[in-house]
Amino acid sequence: MTPDAIIRDALIAAARSLGATDPIEPVVERPRDPSFGDWTTNLAMTLARSLRRKPQDIAAQLIAAMDVGAAGVRDATIAGAGFINFRLDTGAAASGLAGVLAAAGSYGRHETGGGQPFNVEFVSANPTGPLHVGHGRQAALGDAIANLLEWTGWAVTREFYYNDAGVQIQNLALSVRARLVERATGILELPEGGYHGEYIRDIAAAYAAKHPDDPMGGDLERVRGFAVQALREEQDHDLRALGVRFDVYYLESSLYSDGKVDETVGLLQHAGHTFEEGGATWLRTTHYGDDKDRVMRKSDGTYTYFVPDVAYHVTKWQRGFRHAINVQGADHHSTVVRVRAGLQALDVGIPEGYPEYQLHQMVTVMRGGEEVKISKRAGSYVTVRDLVDEVGRDAVRYFLLMRKADTPLTFDVDLARTQSEENPVYYIQMAHARMSGIFRVGGIDASTVTGVGIDYGTLTEESERTLVAALLDFPRLVASATEAREPQRLAASLHETARLAHNWYHRVRVLEAPDGVREARLALARATQVVLQNGLSILGITAPERM
RNA sequence: GCGCCAGUAGCUCAGUUGGAUAGAGCAUCAGCCUUCUAAGCUGAGGGUCGGGGGUUCGAGUCCCUCCUGGCGCGCCA
Numbered sequence: 030m031t032p033d034a035i036i037r038d039a040l041i042a043a044a045r046s047l048g049a050t051d052p053i054e055p056v057v058e059r060p061r062d063p064s065f066g067d068w069t070t071n072l073a074m075t076l077a078r079s080l081r082r083k084p085q086d087i088a089a090q091l092i093a094a095m096d097v098g099a100a101g102v103r104d105a106t107i108a109g110a111g112f113i114n115f116r117l118d119t120g121a122a123a124s125g126l127a128g129v130l131a132a133a134g135s136y137g138r139h140e141t142g143g144g145q146p147f148n149v150e151f152v153s154a155n156p157t158g159p160l161h162v163g164h165g166r167q168a169a170l171g172d173a174i175a176n177l178l179e180w181t182g183w184a185v186t187r188e189f190y191y192n193d194a195g196v197q198i199q200n201l202a203l204s205v206r207a208r209l210v211e212r213a214t215g216i217l218e219l220p221e222g223g224y225h226g227e228y229i230r231d232i233a234a235a236y237a238a239k240h241p242d243d244p245m246g247g248d249l250e251r252v253r254g255f256a257v258q259a260l261r262e263e264q265d266h267d268l269r270a271l272g273v274r275f276d277v278y279y280l281e282s283s284l285y286s287d288g289k290v291d292e293t294v295g296l297l298q299h300a301g302h303t304f305e306e307g308g309a310t311w312l313r314t315t316h317y318g319d320d321k322d323r324v325m326r327k328s329d330g331t332y333t334y335f336v337p338d339v340a341y342h343v344t345k346w347q348r349g350f351r352h353a354i355n356v357q358g359a360d361h362h363s364t365v366v367r368v369r370a371g372l373q374a375l376d377v378g379i380p381e382g383y384p385e386y387q388l389h390q391m392v393t394v395m396r397g398g399e400e401v402k403i404s405k406r407a408g409s410y411v412t413v414r415d416l417v418d419e420v421g422r423d424a425v426r427y428f429l430l431m432r433k434a435d436t437p438l439t440f441d442v443d444l445a446r447t448q449s450e451e452n453p454v455y456y457i458q459m460a461h462a463r464m465s466g467i468f469r470v471g472g473i474d475a476s477t478v479t480g481v482g483i484d485y486g487t488l489t490e491e492s493e494r495t496l497v498a499a500l501l502d503f504p505r506l507v508a509s510a511t512e513a514r515e516p517q518r519l520a521a522s523l524h525e526t527a528r529l530a531h532n533w534y535h536r537v538r539v540l541e542a543p544d545g546v547r548e549a550r551l552a553l554a555r556a557t558q559v560v561l562q563n564g565l566s567i568l569g570i571t572a573p574e575r576m
Numbered sequence: 577g578c579g580c581c582a583g584u585a586g587c588u589c590a591g592u593u594g595g596a597u598a599g600a601g602c603a604u605c606a607g608c609c610u611u612c613u614a615a616g617c618u619g620a621g622g623g624u625c626g627g628g629g630g631u632u633c634g635a636g637u638c639c640c641u642c643c644u645g646g647c648g649c650g651c652c653a
Contacts, residue, residue, distance in 0.1 A: 056595095058595095059592085061592095061596070061597095062596075062597080077633065084633070109596045110595085110633060155653080195652095195653065309651050311651095320579070323651095325651095326651085328651060331651090333651070334653045358647090359646090359647060359648080362580055362581085366579095388581085432588090433589090433590085435581060435582070437581090437645095437646065437647090439588075441588095456601090458615085459613080460616095463613065463616085464612095468612090469612085470612050505592085510592090513592090513593075521589095521591085524600075524601085525590095525600080528600085531617070532617070534613095535618090538612070539612060541612080554612090575613080
């Protein structure tokens with residue numbers, strides 16, 4: 030048992046002896062200020078009301094009634110309004126390091142998910158242009174959330190939904206054809222709502238080279254297929270530049286060809302939640318929290334976009350995913366209620382909150398001190414690959430992850446490029462490289478350091494105590510970041526761990542330390558290396574041995 | 577007008593689900609390389625946590641209300 034678990038049990042027993050009634054659920058946590066001790070509890074304050082005594086008095090009685098020798102508690106003191114602070118013997122506080130080294134690359138993993146399937150859908154960009162920086166945020170976020178879920182025991186499927194049907198694709202095909210005509214005749218007539226980007230010209234050139242029999246794009250179906258294929262390859266390149274991979278690419282067009290869309294509409298009508306009005310078929314989404322009912326089938330017989338969306342999510346459920354999360358831009362937030370309403374209206378037992386959504390706010394790009402307006406149709410934007418080429422994959426990932434998804438993100442291209450060495454990601458990577466350097470210079474294979482049979486009582490420096498505490502908190506942090514679906518908590522925590530590691534490195538010597546101390550410090554260096562490496566890998570960032 | 581999300585140091589942002597004296601980076605100022613990497617370390621200054629109410633032992637965090645900003649409100653996707 031870990032020290033905090035022993036303290037927790039002892040608190041429950043002590044509270045019972047004072048006459049407190051179950052359930053007693055003491056919170057044992059790290060104090061905000063490490064100088065207060067190793068662990069703290071507010072139990073005395075939460076019991077004050079039911080016991081009708083002053084928190085300080087209860088705290089004193091709890092301490093008197095507790096037997097915490099097994100946890101290695103050196104002293105327990107009352108502070109502030111009634112906190113009880115526990116300070117552990119140095120050796121007891123650091124003894125967990127051996128467990129870190131034993132788990133090594135698995136340290137921080139949990140079995141919470143029990144191996145159940147979890148579908149993580151992200152990016153899902155229309156194949157009408159390269160991926161821009163907003164998609165990059167989604168890619169970094171979705172991939173990190175997928176990693177977190179894997180680390181907590183879920184069987185994750187990374188999924189990309191291709192909107193390869195519908196009006197936007199038609200616009201794409203017509204835009205390419207316009208460029209083909211321009212090549213042949215010199216006359217450019219882009220369609221209404223067409224795409225202006227330079228890449229359309231490139232696709233037209235490639236098409237003309239491959240299909241000399243059709244220089245004007247007369248075979249629109251062939252142009253469409255060619256353009257979609259070209260842009261999918263383009264997006265794959267962008268994703269590879271970021272190091273993001275998908276297990277499943279689900280095509281919207283297949284929902285039509287497999288009859289899933291018609292099937293879904295039939296089910297909705299059969300369930301009785303639809304009605305006819307003005308020649309259109311409507312779904313009563315207002316029964317499920319929407320502010321107005323929505324058209325499913327327009328009077329011209331075609332479906333609105335959310336029908337295939339619902340059909341698509343039905344397939345997730347049918348494919349056995351009882352857990353699913355969609356990472357999307359906040360500009361799509363109106364679809365959340367709509368898709369969920371559609372799934373509810375099927376009456377097939379899909380729960381209310383299915384699927385989960387993690388929406389992120391917009392990314393604005395600054396270049397030359399001015400905002401770059403992102404518009405595929407106008408052809409002005411910064412692609413994911415531009416960013417990776419300019420500042421590197423690790424820095425791009427960290428930049429896009431260090432902020433909470435709920436807050437808008439400004440990506441200053443010039444700043445990221447010119448100040449790349451001051452990027453916080455290098456600070457964390459440097460801490461890892463320094464730990465590695467200790468083993469390299471010492472001629473020691475880090476993986477052979479077990480931390481077993483060591484007297485951790487020699488780790489007496491304040492910088493060692495705080496670093497140890499941070500390392501032992503890592504599994505808890507992975508769990509809470511996963512539960513909240515917030516990778517930025519991990520990013521912030523790794524930065525803090527790196528700060529503590531740099532501080533420790535600066536204050537103490539490892540290789541030249543006396544026998545006994547040296548072994549304990551090597552174990553600490555190894556544990557630091559493990560935590561930084563594992564944490565960075567969850568964020569999709571490398572942990573270099575030297576820089 | 578309605579809905580969602582934000583408002584924290586000069587700037588960019590964290591804040592571990594309600595805890596103790598609100599933190600970090602950048603920027604500014606003052607120091608530290610004969611060292612396992614100075615891509616580092618130490619110190620200083622800088623705050624009515626948008627305003628006002630409320631809930632309780634305790635609020636940046638929860639509730640109400642107002643202000644400001646972003647996004648979304650179509651038989652477009």
